[in-house]
Amino acid sequence: MYRDYFVRDLRMIDDVEDIINRNPFRKRVKLYKIRKNPLEELQEAEFKLKYRFSRSTAMFIIDMVKNDLSGDSRGGLIPPHLKVLTALRTWVSGEIQDDAGDLNGMSQATVSRVCKQVALALVAKRAEWIHMPHSEIEQDNVIAGFFSICGFRQVIGAIDCTHIRILKVGGNVGQYYINRKGYSSINVQVVSNANLEIMDIVARWCGSTHDSRIFNESPLKQRFEQSEFKGRLLGDSGFACTSYLFTPISQPNTEKEEMYNIAHSKTHNTVERCIKVWKQRFKSLLQGFKTKLDNTKVYIVALAILHNIAIQRQEQLDDVEEHDEVPVPVPPVTLNNMTGSSARAAFINDNF
Incomplete structure (x- = not known):
């Protein structure tokens, strides 16, 4: 059910590659990272190893806060489930935000904003x-x-x-x-x-x-x-x-x-x-x-x-x-x- 977001990102990559092929002397071209969907791609054991929650509990958390996460972030529209998973990965692993962002195709600055959004959405349920x-x-x-x-x-x-x-x-x-x-x-x-x-x-x-x-x-x-x-x-x-x-x-x-x-x-x-x-x-x-x-x-x-x-x-x-x-x-x-x-x-x- 989340596939449309990733198809859109893939088309974005294809468009950029076309530009590069037509104009190899173009100085600045921003490449968008491919955002994968861990909910669909990871097996249950691997999912829990990375996020410290089962898939069903992760979905429970996503459903709880998704209405508060429906905004745009620089770098393209990020779906609520990806925001939650990015924040979870950052917090449970103790990794620097850039590492967590690499897993989900986000820059460090975007991960920082996403973590704050997810935290505020959770605290609203305190x-x-x-x-x-x-x-x-x-x-x-x-x-x-x-x-x-x-x-x-x-x-x-x-x-x-x-x-x-x-x-x-x-x-x-x-x-x-x-x-x-x-x-x-x-x-x-x-x-x-x-x-x-x-x-x-x-x-x-x-x-x-x-x-x-x-x-x-x-x-x-x-x-x-x-x-x-x-x-x-x-x-x-x-x-x-x-x-x-x-x-x-x-x-x-x-x-x-x-x-x-x-x-x-x-x-x-x-x-x-x-x-x-x-x-x-x-x-x-x-x-x-x-x-x-x-x-x-x-x-x-x-x-x-x-x-x-x-x-x-x-x-x-x-x-x-x-x-x-x-x-x-x-x-x-x-x-x-x-x-x-x-x-x-x-x-x-x-x-x-």
């Missing part, structure tokens, strides 16, 4: 794909998912932060993007459920920002303080302990506290595995982005949406590496909320 559980039934299902891991009660999300490498930022603000490992990054806050889906993401803070500050200034904290959710979050020592966000005991003194720490670690590990799978699926998250800062922030959210689509459609990722990066150390928060510490102590006493 509320549909990235959200905390709304109804009581949805919250109960998320809580049950966490409880099934090792019996930790009333957990509605696991929270953590991860650094995405970016190009060095110029100007006076550049120093604030340098994290504790010495490279420029965006510190991204992620909340996941037990199925490794991303339920909340904040991708706008510079790399030197402490994890606790990102949460303290997020809309999600306000929603918990307004008792919008019946469960609580689990976070590491980089967050302050509150009545709605439990952290580990820094120095457990009793058997109950040790049992709590073990259960906390196993349950909180879901968000760590979520981030690992997310980055392994999209190598550009591992290797970092070389795009404009504003575009990079959009790409991160778009890739979170694609991650959730992959999880919900059971797209298996068989080659997740055990050690993919060295985490940026986060200083522990020592000033915990007294009410939070009391709530945690009561919870430990009642459940362990």
